[in-house]
Amino acid sequence: MPEQFRKGVLVPRLDDVAAAAGVARSTASRVMSGEATLTIREETRQRVLDAAAKLGYRPDTRARALRLKRTYALGIVVPEIDNPAFGTIIRSAQKAAIERRYSLFISLADKDQPDTALYRRLVEGKGVDGVLVTTISDPGLVDELRRRSIKHLLVNRELEGHQGSIIVDYVEATAQVVEHLVMLGHRRLAFISGPLHQYAGQKRLEGFTKGLRRCGLVPDEQLIGECNYGWAEAAEVFKRIYVASAAPPSAVCAANTTIASGMIAGARSIGLEVPDELSVISLLDSPLALMHVPAISAVQFPFEELGRLAANELIDAIENGSEMENVRLERFRIAERGSVSSLR
Known part of the structure; x- marks a missing residue:
């Protein structure tokens, strides 16, 4: 590194980076701006970046923006x-x-x-x-x-x-969750959603009904509930659905792990054991799922x-x-x- 840069006497310029890397100033400029269309050898690009790092060069983003x-x-x-x-x-x-x-x-x-x-x-x-x-x-x-x-x-x-x-793909993921539960022998499935007027609620409900129909099952509106993603509210919604149903569900799809956790608490309050008497799966994973007892099965998205x-x-x-x-x-x-x- 040149002595004047080590002592901080001069501020390194783009010309200095280009000279140190052995490239044209325009090439150094395009590399430092991260230009997506620039086609050069990776070794050359890295040489420019290394030179900038050694010199302590920082692009003037304000000037570039103007x-x-x-x-x-x-x-x-x-x-x-x-x-x-x-x-x-x-x-x-x-x-x-x-x-x-x-x-x-x-x-x-x-x-x-x-x-x-x-x-x-x-x-x-x-x-x-x-x-x-x-x-x-x-x-x-x-x-x-x-x-x-x-x-x-x-x-x-x-x-x-x-x-x-x-x-x-909320729709296909939810449909496959339903198919997974049916393969395990469950035939009465409930779904507790977040607000159904919102995008995620609509897509998950679409997937839930799609999965049931794929398995030859008829959706039962009495087994579909919604809440505002609240833990206590989810518990109450589940209890209402379960108690009011002539043929209670053996498994429930919950919109997320907060709802799943609330439902499990609601199930326990009426004497149900999870998973022995009620299976619960969350349609969206989170760290809460692993901290819960039992740990909550959940869908993971990229x-x-x-x-x-x-x-x-x-x-x-x-x-x-x-x-x-x-x-x-x-x-x-x-x-x-x-x-x-x-x-x-």
């Missing part, structure tokens, strides 16, 4: 910060954004009444270059983003006729991959003008634990 009329920032608005799925999506999206030299602004919206103004404030005055949309109760939100020519990608949400979304792909897809669209596609991540698995038993 020159290209970008903020190098993305926005994401989520309905829940403490939801494990959204937490994983945020972390992986932020990591991907940082790798592309972008920032990620995170805002919390009311999950029942998404604040359209919140999205508007994100994009007004060119606050961000693009938005990851996780709440779409109001389709007018997407229309407004289009009018403002703001790049946006629907994340774990989809709208009919909209191009540009990335989702996991939310880390979802967040990473979403951020990269949006940045590619911003930088290259590429068209965003609708992507469905079909990979999932049922983690079998102690809350499900066989009737065979």
Whole structure:
């Protein structure tokens, strides 16, 4: 390293990085900007990055942003910060954004009444270059983003006729959970959902009825309940369903592990043992599932991959003008634990 840089007398420039790496200044610039379309040997790219690290070079992001009329920032608005799925999506999206030299602004919206103004404030005055949309109760939100020519990608949400979304397959996963329980000998299945007017509730219910019909079973509306993802509320909903049913369920699909845990408490309060007398499976895994006694069987989705792909897809669209596609991540698995038993 040159003596003047070690002593901090001079601030290293891009020209110094290029000279140290033995490449043209334009190549060094494109490497340091993380340009997705740059085609060079990996060894050359790494040589530039190593030279920048040794010199202590830091790109002037403000000058770059002014020159290209970008903020190098993305926005994401989520309905829940403490939801494990959204937490994983945020972390992986932020990591991907940082790798592309972008920032990620995170805002919390009311999950029942998404604040359209919140999205508007994100994009007004060119606050961000693009938005990851996780709440779409109001389709007018997407229309407004289009009018403002703001790049946006629907994340774990989809709208009919909209191009540009990335989702996991709640429908097929739930259908296969039902088939799994039927294979174990269960014929009377209940489903306790989160709010059914919301996207996730609708998709899981669609999958639940699809799975029953695949197995030649008729959905029973008396065995379908909903709550607002509350533990105590889930317990009460389950007890009402079970006590009111002339033919009680032997297994229950719960929207998430909080609902599953509440239901298990409700089952115990009326004398039912899990899993001996009632099998319980969560349609969304979380750390709570492993801490529970018994450990709760649950569905695992690739939310880390979802967040990473979403951020990269949006940045590619911003930088290259590429068209965003609708992507469905079909990979999932049922983690079998102690809350499900066989009737065979």
